[in-house]
Amino acid sequence: MALVKKVRKAESYFGQVVIGPPGSGKTTYCGKVYRFYKNKLNRKVEVVNLDPANENMHYSPKIDIMQLITVEDAMKNLNLGPNGALMYCMEYLEENFDWLLNQLVQIKDSYLIFDMPGQVELYTHHNSIKQIFQKLEKLGYHLCAVHMVDSHYCSDPPKFISTLLLSLSTMMQIALPHVNVLSKADLLKKNASKLDFSVDFYTDVLDLNYLLDLLDEGPFTNKYKKLNAAIIELIQDYSLVCFIPLDVNTDKSLLELKSAIDKANGYIYGSGEERSIQALLSCAVGARTESERFDSDYM
Ligand SMILES: Nc1nc2c(ncn2[C@@H]2O[C@H](COP(=O)(O)OP(=O)(O)OP(=O)(O)O)[C@@H](O)[C@H]2O)c(=O)[nH]1
Numbered sequence: 001m002a003l004v005k006k007v008r009k010a011e012s013y014f015g016q017v018v019i020g021p022p023g024s025g026k027t028t029y030c031g032k033v034y035r036f037y038k039n040k041l042n043r044k045v046e047v048v049n050l051d052p053a054n055e056n057m058h059y060s061p062k063i064d065i066m067q068l069i070t071v072e073d074a075m076k077n078l079n080l081g082p083n084g085a086l087m088y089c090m091e092y093l094e095e096n097f098d099w100l101l102n103q104l105v106q107i108k109d110s111y112l113i114f115d116m117p118g119q120v121e122l123y124t125h126h127n128s129i130k131q132i133f134q135k136l137e138k139l140g141y142h143l144c145a146v147h148m149v150d151s152h153y154c155s156d157p158p159k160f161i162s163t164l165l166l167s168l169s170t171m172m173q174i175a176l177p178h179v180n181v182l183s184k185a186d187l188l189k190k191n192a193s194k195l196d197f198s199v200d201f202y203t204d205v206l207d208l209n210y211l212l213d214l215l216d217e218g219p220f221t222n223k224y225k226k227l228n229a230a231i232i233e234l235i236q237d238y239s240l241v242c243f244i245p246l247d248v249n250t251d252k253s254l255l256e257l258k259s260a261i262d263k264a265n266g267y268i269y270g271s272g273e274e275r276s277i278q279a280l281l282s283c284a285v286g287a288r289t290e291s292e293r294f295d296s297d298y299m
């Protein structure tokens with residue numbers, strides 16, 4: 001209780017919560033963005049690992065859930081499978097929220113990057129992660145969900161439609177300022193000629209009736225014409241989902257995503273960081289316009 005009061009008195013804190021399906025590139029992004037923010041933008045930043053089965057961290061986390069509990073512990077001691085054990089770990093973290101908060105207050109002057117586990121139920125149905133971040137929001141943490149989806153899913157209409165549904169339900173459930181990302185954009189660019197539509201169709205989620213035509217002709221989806229139409233209508237009615245493409249190996253791409261995230265959670269950067277951004281923009285991006293930049297990077 002005393003800890004909560006102490007935090008309440010403090011100022012606003014900022015950060016991003018990196019979520020998304022298994023293998024979508026969350027941990028790789030956390031490592032890259034940590035170094036990018038720290039070295040190129042001069043932003044004080046720390047990574048918090050909340051994946052209790054994280055094996056290949058490309059960073060040293062300031063806070064690590066694996067000091068509290070691991071999936072392996074939960075599997076062994078409670079005789080659970082890997083999915084059940086991960087759910088249990090998140091419930092355990094929720095119960096031990098003070099363990100997290102105690103450590104967060106010690107790094108309160110840093111921007112936070114949360115690396116999260118890759119099990120979609122945690123973001124679409126289960127409540128623990130949602131409740132942990134809602135508690136932090138109430139304590140003055142301005143967080144943006146960065147939802148990563150592998151751009152491989154653009155290669156097939158049924159996969160893309162499931163990606164849209166997943167992104168929409170995650171946005172509704174997590175209820176934080178939200179940025180959807182199509183990760184591995186380098187591969188998307190390389191394989192653009194094999195796609196049914198141009199890349200901006202997938203990033204901007206343009207007229208989905210074109211996608212409906214392909215679903216209605218597809219060998220697995222042609223039996224479900226009414227269902228296909230209902231799903232397309234649902235996504236278009238909400239009109240919430242669009243994506244930012246991300247190639248973690250280019251500063252340009254990290255910078256474009258950073259701008260969207262900072263806009264979403266209202267991060268205000270200092271003059272030192274503003275100068276770093278201007279320098280990066282002028283040397284890496286040149287004087288090109290937004291649309292020229294996008295066309296040459298992703299088309
Ligand atoms: N080509 C390419 N590969 C990437 C990119 N980002 C990540 N990867 C690769 O994708 C694979 C999965 O990356 P991870 O960062 O482990 O994914 P994750 O979302 O943390 O995975 P889980 O924690 O298991 O859910 C690795 O082999 C990465 O090297 C990218 O921008 N381009």
Ligand SMILES: [Mg+2]
Nearest residue numbers: 026027051054
């Ligand atoms: Mg990971």
